[in-house]
Amino acid sequence: MTGSPMHPVKQAILNETRRQFFGQVAKGIGGLALSNLMADDLLALKQDTQSFGGLPSLPHFAPKAKRCIYLHMMGAPPQMDLLDYKPKMQSWYDKDLPESIRQGQRLTTMTSGQARFPIAPSIFKFNQHGQSGAWISELLPHTAKMADDLAIVRSMHTEAINHEPAITFIQTGRQIPGQPCVGAWFAYGLGSMNRDLPTFVVMNAEKSHPKSGVQAISAKMWSSGFLSPEYAGVGLRGGTNPVLYLQNPEGVSLDVRRKMLDGLGELNRIQHEQLGSPETLARIQQYEMAFRMQMAVPEMADLSSEPASTFERWGEEAKQQGKFQNAALMARRLVERDVRFVQIYHRGWDVHNDAPEVLRAQAKDVDRASWALIQDLKERGLFDETLVIWGGEFGRTIYSQGKLTPTDYGRDHHPRCFSLWMAGGGVQGGVVYGATDEFSYNIVENPVHIRDLQATILHLFGIDHERFTFKHQGLDARLTGVEEPARVVHELLA
Amino acid sequence: MQIFNAPSREHSTVRRERTNTPLQALVTMNGSQFIEASRHLAQRALREAGDEFRQRLGFVTLRLLARSFTENERTVALQTHRELLAMYRADVDEATRLLNVGDSEWDTTLPVAESAAWTMLVNQLMNLDEVLNK
Helix, strand or coil: CCCCCCCHHHHHHHHHHHHHHHHHHHHHHHHHCHHHHHHHHHHCCCEEEEEECCCCCCCCCEEEEEEEEEEEEECCCHHHHCCCCCCCHHHHHCCCHHHHHHHCCCCCCCCCCCCCCCCCCCCCEEEEEECEEEEEEEECHHHHHCCCEEEEEEEEEEEEEEEHHHHHHHHCCCCCCCCCHHHHHHHHHEEEEECCCEEEEEEEEECCCCCCCCCCCHHHHHCCCCHHHHHHEEEECCCCCCCCCCCCCCCCCHHHHHHHHHHHHHHHHHHHHHCCCCCHHHHHHHHHHHHHHHHHHHHHHHHHCCCCCHHHHHHHHHHCCHHHHHHHHHHHHHHHCCEEEEEEEEEECCCCCCCHHHHHHHHHHHHHHHHHHHHHHCCCCCHEEEEEEEEEEEEEEEECCCEEEEEECEEEEECCCCEEEEEEECCCCCCHHHHCCCCCCCECCCCEEEEHHHHHHHCCCCCCCCCCCCCEECCCCCCCCCCCCCCCHHHCCC | HHHHCCCCCCCCCCCCCCCHHHHHHHHHEEEEEEECCCHHHHHHHHHCCCHHHHHHHHHHHHHHHCCCCCHHHHHHHHHHHHHHHHHHHCHHHHHHHHCCCCCCCCCCCHHHHHHHHHHHHHHHHHHHHHCCCC
């Protein structure tokens, strides 16, 4: 070939194809195993979407969603200030929460010592939006604009009252750690749609206000539990090393790395000819994938390829590493590149104190970005196949934690009800499902337990939550657990 | 350690998983400890194994694989070495940067390009399936 030298990656891909072609001709059917491309094509035949890995038995039926972006609001956003309108509470300012409402609900030690439980109505105004007429708070003006794309669930509930067990619960299906999380189940069951990027990616976004309380994030929240560790979430960090050890060390250029890999592959192939272990072939493949990741991850993370119009829609914060807006924009870029499951943990929602002030900042960071994310997905024809979830791990109390004033209050944890929204990926837009009492304390209509949410998510991906199991310690373990039956909430499905 | 299937200790584990993932490849290729270890083995080969490629290669494979390479394998290794040496001779700054990876000092009595080429050759060999499974 004449002209300038080919990019080493292109050269490598060409070389791979030629070697495999000759390999097959020389070895006949044995050469089939050597060809990773061929094997992947065979695997892809079983589904109309190209996917690599995953179980042959899945999906059980035609999926609506193929990708998921899960926006977890760590710390638990207060439902009555955002999505669960309680106008009657205005006349209850500073009155005690009636025992008939509380019904002996256990409290955390943060408020159980309080002499009074004065009600703190939300100081934020609500309005109706969209054709559904959903009541949404002034803190979420952009979210309100897309009310008809959302399914808002007001009747979520859980048993966990503190963050670590509650997040573990909503992510893994059990309060006690050790189970795989949702993303890991998907990676295991459905495999990847992309050969160059991790299947399950996790990002952490910093809190929005100096007074925001932060909770510890631990890697167990995206752990693979008893499933193989290759299904664990891969943390995407800011900076030049978005994935640990992604960058070549000093003194190792792309060309040097490519030469090293060429020789390595050749030596491994010689080994394979002698011993015939399929593990050796897998090893060759993994090294080639690592090489592709070294290109693909920085390419994905490089926002300079985005047009100016992107930042007109998202705002300039989307350029700043560490901010929620930036993570959400990355999430869009990841699903554009067919990453299966992306999760963002946004910290700072634990408004025990200074709720109005902190909430303004927290909501500002997520509101426009969530809206921009969905507009971007629609524009790219990805919305119908990408499930977006927004929510925390439990709700917050209507009564004030700490001193209540007309302009300030705090709220403690409240597991009995919380709000969450979903959009895209086969979710019915313009739906408001479930209702709480006037105090946003108890559920009065259509409760949705965390397990029901998980069953519904699996259903959108074409998976029957009861049939998708993994044998562990003698049990057919499932995401939705085996103790209580979970239901798919069909009213949320399009 | 998580990348290499260390049990999480939340369940009792009778048999540890052995997976094979690109993230593991990234650690053993790019981790500075691995690069530094490669450099030290390379330096020893250059100092102790004589002047010929075959002798030096034998020194390394004996320690990494407990055997010598076959003729086929030797050909591949020689090819890689030749190409790496040419690259590092053409860019001595690159070579020096590689030799500076890790806390320990590199052996300045040894030729720079050779040291770098051998470091990368050893890095390659340390990533062989056979070595990782030893």
